[in-house]
Structure formats: C-alpha cells, structure tokens
Amino acid sequence: MSEMITVTIDGIECTCEKGEYIYDVAKRNGIFIPVLCRHDAFPDHRACCRICIVEVEQRGRTKVVTSCVYPIDGECEIRTNSERIQEERAVLFALLGHRAPEAEVLDDMSASLDMSGFKRLISVDNEKCILCGLCVQACNALGTGAISTVQRGTDKKVDTPYDKPSEFCVGCLSCANVCPTGAIEYSQTDATRTIWNREFELVRCAECGEVMGTPESIRHAVGAEGDAPTVCDSCRKKRLADEMMHTYRYV
Amino acid sequence: MINGTENILVCCGTGCIANGALGVADAIEAELAARGLSDDVQVKVTRTGCSGECEQGPIVRFMPRDLMYYRVKDRDAKAIVDSLDGEPVKKLLFKKDGQTYEHMDDNPFYALQHKVVLRDVGIIDPLNIDEYIARGGYEGLKKALQMTPDEIITEVEKSGLRGKGGAGFPTGRKWRTAAGYDVFPKYIVCNGDEGDPGAFMDGSTMEGSPHAVIEGMIIGALAIGAEEGVLYIRDEYALARDHIQHAIDDAYAAGILGESIMGTDHKLDLSIVRGGGAFVCGESTALMASIEGRVGEPRAKYIRSVQRGLFDHPTVLNNVESLASIPTILREGGEKYAEVGTEKSKGTKVFAMVGKVKHTGLVEVPMGTTLRTLIYDIGGGIIDDRPFKAIQTGGPSGGCIPEELLDLPVDFDTLVEYGAMMGSGGMIVMDDRSCMVEVARYYVDFLCEESCGKCTPCREGLRQMRAILTDICEGRGKPGDIELLERIGRTMQDASLCALGRTAPNPVMTTIKFFRDEYEAHIDRRECPAGVCADLTQFAIDASACTGCGMCSRACPAGAISGERKEAHVIDPAKCIACGSCREACRFNAVLTERRPS
Numbered sequence: 125m126s127e128m129i130t131v132t133i134d135g136i137e138c139t140c141e142k143g144e145y146i147y148d149v150a151k152r153n154g155i156f157i158p159v160l161c162r163h164d165a166f167p168d169h170r171a172c173c174r175i176c177i178v179e180v181e182q183r184g185r186t187k188v189v190t191s192c193v194y195p196i197d198g199e200c201e202i203r204t205n206s207e208r209i210q211e212e213r214a215v216l217f218a219l220l221g222h223r224a225p226e227a228e229v230l231d232d233m234s235a236s237l238d239m240s241g242f243k244r245l246i247s248v249d250n251e252k253c254i255l256c257g258l259c260v261q262a263c264n265a266l267g268t269g270a271i272s273t274v275q276r277g278t279d280k281k282v283d284t285p286y287d288k289p290s291e292f293c294v295g296c297l298s299c300a301n302v303c304p305t306g307a308i309e310y311s312q313t314d315a316t317r318t319i320w321n322r323e324f325e326l327v328r329c330a331e332c333g334e335v336m337g338t339p340e341s342i343r344h345a346v347g348a349e350g351d352a353p354t355v356c357d358s359c360r361k362k363r364l365a366d367e368m369m370h371t372y373r374y375v
Numbered sequence: 376m377i378n379g380t381e382n383i384l385v386c387c388g389t390g391c392i393a394n395g396a397l398g399v400a401d402a403i404e405a406e407l408a409a410r411g412l413s414d415d416v417q418v419k420v421t422r423t424g425c426s427g428e429c430e431q432g433p434i435v436r437f438m439p440r441d442l443m444y445y446r447v448k449d450r451d452a453k454a455i456v457d458s459l460d461g462e463p464v465k466k467l468l469f470k471k472d473g474q475t476y477e478h479m480d481d482n483p484f485y486a487l488q489h490k491v492v493l494r495d496v497g498i499i500d501p502l503n504i505d506e507y508i509a510r511g512g513y514e515g516l517k518k519a520l521q522m523t524p525d526e527i528i529t530e531v532e533k534s535g536l537r538g539k540g541g542a543g544f545p546t547g548r549k550w551r552t553a554a555g556y557d558v559f560p561k562y563i564v565c566n567g568d569e570g571d572p573g574a575f576m577d578g579s580t581m582e583g584s585p586h587a588v589i590e591g592m593i594i595g596a597l598a599i600g601a602e603e604g605v606l607y608i609r610d611e612y613a614l615a616r617d618h619i620q621h622a623i624d625d626a627y628a629a630g631i632l633g634e635s636i637m638g639t640d641h642k643l644d645l646s647i648v649r650g651g652g653a654f655v656c657g658e659s660t661a662l663m664a665s666i667e668g669r670v671g672e673p674r675a676k677y678i679r680s681v682q683r684g685l686f687d688h689p690t691v692l693n694n695v696e697s698l699a700s701i702p703t704i705l706r707e708g709g710e711k712y713a714e715v716g717t718e719k720s721k722g723t724k725v726f727a728m729v730g731k732v733k734h735t736g737l738v739e740v741p742m743g744t745t746l747r748t749l750i751y752d753i754g755g756g757i758i759d760d761r762p763f764k765a766i767q768t769g770g771p772s773g774g775c776i777p778e779e780l781l782d783l784p785v786d787f788d789t790l791v792e793y794g795a796m797m798g799s800g801g802m803i804v805m806d807d808r809s810c811m812v813e814v815a816r817y818y819v820d821f822l823c824e825e826s827c828g829k830c831t832p833c834r835e836g837l838r839q840m841r842a843i844l845t846d847i848c849e850g851r852g853k854p855g856d857i858e859l860l861e862r863i864g865r866t867m868q869d870a871s872l873c874a875l876g877r878t879a880p881n882p883v884m885t886t887i888k889f890f891r892d893e894y895e896a897h898i899d900r901r902e903c904p905a906g907v908c909a910d911l912t913q914f915a916i917d918a919s920a921c922t923g924c925g926m927c928s929r930a931c932p933a934g935a936i937s938g939e940r941k942e943a944h945v946i947d948p949a950k951c952i953a954c955g956s957c958r959e960a961c962r963f964n965a966v967l968t969e970r971r972p973s
C-alpha cells in the first residue's frame with residue numbers, strides 16, 4: 125500500500141494516498157470543484173479548461189494548480205475558493221463565455237462568481253464550443269479517431285481532417301453526447317443521420333423499430349468478425365427472457 | 376604564408392551570404408590565382424559561420440595575423456590582396472570616433488566579449504572536423520571517457536552552468552536527477568527550435584560550430600547513461616541542419632559516434648528531427664510530443680521529463696548553447712568556467728542584439744554584464760544617436776526595460792524581479808520612435824498564432840488582449856482598458872498550462888509598468904507620443920529644417936510628398952498613409968509628427 129498523506133482542503137482534513145489528484149480527494153470529501161474538460165470516462169485529463177484551479181500552500185510557498193491533474197505529493201493546505209481563485213476563475217469563465225456565447229452551461233456554472241467588469245471583451249459569433257476536447261477524447265477512446273483539434277493559437281478548433289467528411293467516423297454520436305455545451309450538431313430523419321458533414325443510414329430494430337445506430341457504428345461495436353445484431357438491446361433482453369420462460373415451462 | 380598571413384577567412388554565415396560574401400570569396404580567390412599566390416595563401420571560402428557583426432559584413436579576416444576587414448565588396452579583392460604585404464586597406468577597417476582598428480580584439484565590439492560557446496564560430500570551417508579537433512575539440516570528451524558519470528556531473532555542477540534556453544535550471548542537477556533513474560533506454564535531446572522572433576544565437580552556433588553541440592551531447596549521454604539522442608532543429612534552419620548532419624556523419628566516420636565511442640564500449644546514436652514550425656514546439660513537453668510524432672501541444676505534467684520524458688523514459692533536454700558550453704567545461708574544468716559571471720549565474724551568455732543599435736549581431740559576454748555595456752560599449756549606441764527608449768529582452772516571454780534600469784546586470788534572476796527576463800538571448804533595442812503599446816501588440820499578435828491554443832487563459836486571454844491593444848493603437852481605447860489587460864494578464868500568468876501562456880503577458884505587463892503614460896496618451900487623448908500608430912498620427916515637414924534633398928519623397932510609398940530640389944517639401948495629407956518612411960529617411964529631422972485630430 126502506498127504512503128498515506130493528510131492534507132487540508134478548505135479547512136477540512138482529508139486523508140489520501142500519495143499521488144492522488146486533488147480533485148478526486150476533494151470530491152470524496154464532499155468538496156465541490158467545478159470542472160469542464162475532466163470526465164470520469166477517461167483516465168487521462170487534458171487539463172485545458174483551467175476552471176478547476178485551486179491554490180496549494182506547501183513549505184511556505186503558494187501556487188495555483190489545476191486540481192484535476194495535480195498529484196498530492198506531501199502535506200499541504202489547499203484552497204478551492206480563495207479570493208485569488210475566485211477572481212481568476214471569474215476571468216476564465218468570462219474568457220470562455222465570450223469565446224462561446226452560446227454555451228449556456230457557463231452562465232449556470234459562474235452564477236456564484238462576481239462576473240462584473242467584462243463588458244469590454246469581444247465575443248465570437250454563434251460559437252458554442254469551449255474547446256474542452258472531450259469529444260476528441262471520446263472518439264479516440266472508441267478507437268475511431270475521426271476528429272481532432274486542428275490549427276493552433278486562437279484559430280484552434282475541433283474538426284475532421286481537412287474539414288472533409290471523415291472516412292473513420294461511424295456516426296455513433298458519442299462526441300455529441302459527451303459535449304458539455306451541445307456544440308456538435310447533427311440531424312436525423314426517419315432513415316438517415318448526418319454528423320460532421322457525413323450522411324449515414326439508420327438501422328432500426330427488427331422488432332420494435334427503435335433506432336439502433338448506423339450500420340458503421342454497429343459494425344464497429346462488434347468488430348470485423350462479429351455478428352451484427354438485428355434487434356435492439358432491450359428487445360434482445362426481452363427475447364432472451366421469453367426464451368427462458370419457454371424453456372422452463374418444459375422442465 | 377605571406378607576411379604573417381596563412382589564410383584569408385571569409386565569413387559566410389547567413390547574414391554575410393545575404394550581403395554577397397560568396398562573391399567576395401570568389402573574387403579574392405581569383406585575384407590570388409591570377410598572381411600565382413594560391414599556394415602561399417589559402418582563401419577559406421569556409422562557411423565559417425557568423426562572426427557576430429552581421430550588419431558590418433561581409434567580413435574578411437587575415438589569419439593568424441588577425442586583420443579584420445568589414446563591408447567588403449567584390450571589387451575590393453585587388454586592394455585586399457595588395458595589402459597582404461603592404462598597408463591595410465584603410466576604408467575597410469573598423470572605425471569608431473575617428474579611430475581605426477586593425478585587429479579584431481581591439482574593436483570594442485569584440486574586446487568586451489568572452490567567448491566560450493562562440494570560441495570557434497567564425498574561425499573554423501564548421502564542415503571540417505579536423506579544424507575543430509585542432510583547436511581542442513573532442514578533448515573534453517576524451518577526458519569524460521576516463522571519468523565516471525558521477526565525476527562528469529560533478530564537474531558540470533562545479534561550473535555552475537544553468538540552462539540557457541531561458542529557464543536557467545542548473546544543468547548539473549538536471550543530469551544528476553536523470554542519472555539517478557534506472558529506467559532504460561534514456562534519451563538526450565538538444566533543443567534547437569529557437570522560435571523567438573529576432574533570435575539567432577542557437578542557429579548561428581549550430582551553423583558555425585556543430586561539433587561543439589555534438590560533443591556536448593555525447594558527454595551528456597555518458598553522464599546520464601543514454602545511448603540515443605535527438606537534435607530537434609527549427610524547420611527554417613536548413614543551413615544549421617545541413618551542418619549538424621555533416622558533423623554527425625563525420626563523427627560517425629571518425630569513430631566518435633556509433634557503436635564504440637573513441638574505441639570504448641560506450642555507444643551513442645544521434646539523429647535530427649525537424650521542428651514542428653511553431654514557437655510553442657520549443658516548450659519541453661510539446662517538443663517531445665512532436666518528436667514522438669504527435670501534435671506539438673504541451674501536456675499538463677507535474678512529473679518532470681528527467682523522470683518521464685520522451686516515450687515516457689528519462690530524458691535530458693538541453694538548449695544548444697548549454698550543450699555547446701560543455702566541451703569547454705570538461706576540457707578546462709568547471710572551476711575555470713565559473714571564474715566569470717555573477718554569484719548565481721556563472722559563465723557567459725550569447726545575445727543576438729538587433730534593432731536600433733549601431734552594431735547589431737551576435738555577442739557573447741560574461742553573465743552580469745550590464746545592459747548599458749551591451750548597448751553602448753559593444754553595440755556602439757543608438758543609430759543616429761537618437762535617444763534610447765527601451766530594450767526588449769527574452770522575446771515574446773520577456774519584457775521591455777526602460778532607460779532607468781540599464782545598469783542592471785543581465786543574468787537569470789535580476790530581470791525577473793522587474794517582470795522581464797533574460798530569456799534565451801534575443802534583444803531588440805528601441806529608440807524614441809518606437810511605440811510601446813504597438814510593441815506589446817506585436818508580441819501578443821505573434822503569440823495568437825504561435826501558441827498551441829489548447830488552454831483557455833492563453834488562447835482566449837491572447838485573443839482579448841489583441842483586441843484591446845488593437846483598439847488602443849487605433850484610437851478606440853477606453854478607460855479601464857489598462858486594468859482589464861492587467862486582470863487578464865494575471866490570470867494567464869497563474870493559470871496557463873505551459874510556460875508560454877504563463878509568460879505571454881510579460882510584454883504587456885512590463886510596458887504598462889514602465890510606460891503607462893504612453894498607454895494613457897493613446898486612451899485619454901488619442902495620441903501616439905512616438906508617432907507610430909497610423910490612426911493617431913499625422914506627418915508634416917518642417918520647412919525651416921528641410922533642405923529639399925528629396926530623400927523623403929523617394930521613400931514615400933504613397934507619392935504624397937512633393938517639392939522642388941533644394942526647396943522645402945510638403946506632404947499632402949489626403950494621400951499620406953502615415954507609414955513613417957519619410958521620417959526614417961530624412962537626415963535633417965525635418966519630418967515632424969503630431970496628433971491627428973479626430
């Protein structure tokens with residue numbers, strides 16, 4: 125078992141293993157730190173939104189760190205809501221809010237902060253994406269790797285390679301579902317789904333008619349050799365149950 | 376040899392080639408051949424690399440008698456060859472305050488310098504390994520091969536060498552930590568990305584003395600136990616890359632690299648990786664991502680590269696100049712190196728001085744040399760003896776330092792206390808015709824494209840800073856803008872993911888700190904005191920000072936200036952685009968600027 129350390133977070137004593145991230149320890153102790161680019165589904169965090177900043181005081185020195193990736197390495201005092209953190213977090217929310225004025229979630233998250241003094245900032249029209257990168261992480265985690273962040277500096281954005289419909293996209297919607305601001309648009313008709321400029325057919329369940337996904341996403345899920353299902357998960361479970369009932373009846 | 380001259384060196388660094396050095400070399404060679412002297416005196420059309428005073432180039436030097444000629448043209452070849460056994464050619468000698476200087480070391484540009492990294496630059500042919508060896512090259516390595524890793528590191532620790540890529544981390548300590556991990560393979564990486572605008576220290580070192588960098592890497596590899604190394608070289612540096620590759624090939628052929636270093640059972644392979652083409656790629660984690668074939672984006676890491684770097688293995692990343700200092704430290708001992716410099720910053724530092732200074736170029740001075748010495752004694756002062764206004768040090772991460780701080784010693788720690796930094800060594804000297812708001816805007820604009828754009832404070836902070844600074848420069852500044860810039864800047868400094876974003880506000884913060892009145896003039900009075908911001912400035916010619924020489928009208932791109940020869944000229948305000956070319960061109964200070972009425 126690795127070394128145990130006691131730290132204080134906002135005055136509360138917390139025990140943790142050496143190397144645990146501040147965010148995780150705080151959460152376990154009921155202390156809330158806002159996050160945007162961190163998601164439990166992924167082991168690595170991009171640490172790019174910087175909203176989760178906290179102050180760490182250790183050996184007489186105070187520094188600002190991102191709690192989602194900062195490993196606790198010794199006794200220290202952590203403040204998640206000091207004046208300095210509130211001020212800098214407000215600036216970060218203001219910067220994101222003007223980058224993505226359509227991202228409503230930011231208003232809710234910053235409601236408790238003093239957001240005055242930012243009227244002067246310029247806004248990017250009609251933008252919703254805050255560049256948290258979760259969509260890219262989701263797509264990479266699936267092994268599809270259809271989207272990535274492209275360009276750099278202030279021109280950075282999420283896109284398919286060369287802004288063309290991606291041959292790797294399977295139309296699974298994982299990216300759109302994980303997006304905290306609803307920035308990834310897709311549309312659906314009875315028979316088709318369009319995302320990232322590519323149109324997919326839709327496969328419906330042979331029994332109940334619910335959308336099961338696209339042929340590509342179903343194929344991707346079962347692998348090249350696997351048998352693609354023709355009924356949806358819930359129908360398949362129901363069918364199994366029926367079959368079992370059937371079997372038992374003759375026992 | 377004729378009268379003490381064995382060789383005629385022609386500097387063929389990038390700057391001198393641009394000024395026609397290759398033609399000069401050909402002309403001298405032809406002249407010697409025509410007189411049948413080719414056997415007595417060899418012209419070294421050696422790509423000797425930058426000898427440091429580019430703006431005075433092409434530079435020709437008689438060796439070993441050490442006679443230096445400046446601004447040489449093809450047609451000077453005859454006079455130069457005549458001077459082999461005659462009087463020096465007066466008009467080609469260095470002149471200052473009515474005095475001429477024959478020898479390089481008399482010239483104040485060189486006299487105050489102390490060369491360690493640049494000791495061979497401009498003197499040896501970088502493509503000839505024997506010339507490097509003849510001047511003590513690979514002696515340091517020979518010594519290192521007889522030492523234990525611990526002894527090598529101790530020598531480097533004694534030298535007090537600190538990383539010259541900007542952060543100033545003690546090199547010995549970095550090596551010791553890396554040596555302490557028993558995870559193999561380990562890597563040694565040379566950072567030759569040099570992306571700051573105006574900097575050319577590392578490029579010139581790689582061009583002019585590639586073996587010094589390689590020798591430094593081999594010694595580092597021995598110290599930490601690495602058998603593989605990479606030189607990451609800025610994409611635009613084609614010449615540096617060629618010279619390094621040539622030197623690597625020669626070192627393999629000479630048994631200095633490869634399976635058996637100088638006959639021992641130590642081995643090392645070196646290869647070159649071309650840079651990713653953005654300033655951010657010089658940052659350590661972005662650089663390693665780029666070498667691994669991923670996008671050059673920094674990673675949030677609270678674990679250092681010496682423990683987990685390239686391919687998650689222990690890695691030492693050192694700057695070109697740091698590595699090129701190593702051979703001398705091993706050859707002459709760490710204590711000798713530490714004899715110059717300040718208490719906490721030992722040894723020397725190379726600077727690339729450009730801008731409004733009389734002698735631009737590459738200089739290497741002891742740490743702790745004051746800015747005043749650099750600008751006035753070595754740089755010869757401000758062009759046209761105009762008033763000095765500021766010196767920008769450290770590129771986009773650095774700051775602007777005003778007149779009252781010119782007596783500060785330049786080292787790793789002092790400038791930081793004033794919100795600037797020495798940085799990797801770029802220095803831009805500015806006179807009273809530089810607008811400090813515009814300077815800040817320039818760097819912010821540069822970083823808007825050269826940051827990776829991954830994290831919020833840097834990407835969005837720069838976007839907003841650029842918008843506000845552009846507004847100020849164009850007359851749309853608002854009360855409260857200065858405070859808002861500072862507010863964004865502080866958050867960027869604290870909360871950015873990598874050092875690019877954390878230092879990006881420095882040009883803005885230092886210009887606000889030292890030139891706040893200039894910001895206020897723009898915002899409160901719509902006035903650019905330096906007469907630079909086009910929307911706030913109008914130009915006029917002072918009829919009493921104008922001699923009617925016509926320089927201004929020739930320089931004007933808009934055809935806005937008219938006047939008869941020898942009579943006062945006038946500017947047509949309707950045509951003038953406020954570019955400032957006429958003011959630069961006029962030698963009589965007759966072009967005036969004033970606030971443009973709104």
Ligand SMILES: Cc1cc2nc3c(=O)[nH]c(=O)nc-3n(C[C@H](O)[C@H](O)[C@H](O)COP(=O)(O)O)c2cc1C
Nearest residue numbers: 538539540566568569657658659693694697874875
């Ligand atoms: C944005 C950014 C750009 C950098 N560019 C360079 C560079 O071009 N060359 C360099 O040697 N170091 C550069 N550095 C510093 C490196 O990250 C690193 O500290 C250095 O290469 C370590 O070598 P040293 O200890 O020998 O200085 C840069 C740092 C940042 C944050």
Ligand code: SF4
Nearest residue numbers: 263293294296297299
């Ligand atoms: S819909 Fe396409 S881009 Fe989005 S996660 Fe699925 S495969 Fe990736």
Ligand code: SF4
Nearest residue numbers: 253254256257259303
């Ligand atoms: S599209 Fe959504 S998930 Fe993807 S980076 Fe933008 S905000 Fe994040």
Ligand code: SF4
Nearest residue numbers: 828829830833873876
């Ligand atoms: S600070 Fe700038 S360069 Fe560094 S990770 Fe953030 S966006 Fe990229």
Ligand code: SF4
Nearest residue numbers: 931951952954955957
């Ligand atoms: S400022 Fe430029 S455009 Fe105007 S008169 Fe002078 S040179 Fe011509």
Ligand code: FES
Nearest residue numbers: 171173174176192
């Ligand atoms: S949640 Fe930690 S940086 Fe985004």
Ligand code: FES
Nearest residue numbers: 388390391425429
């Ligand atoms: S290139 Fe010749 S002196 Fe710089």
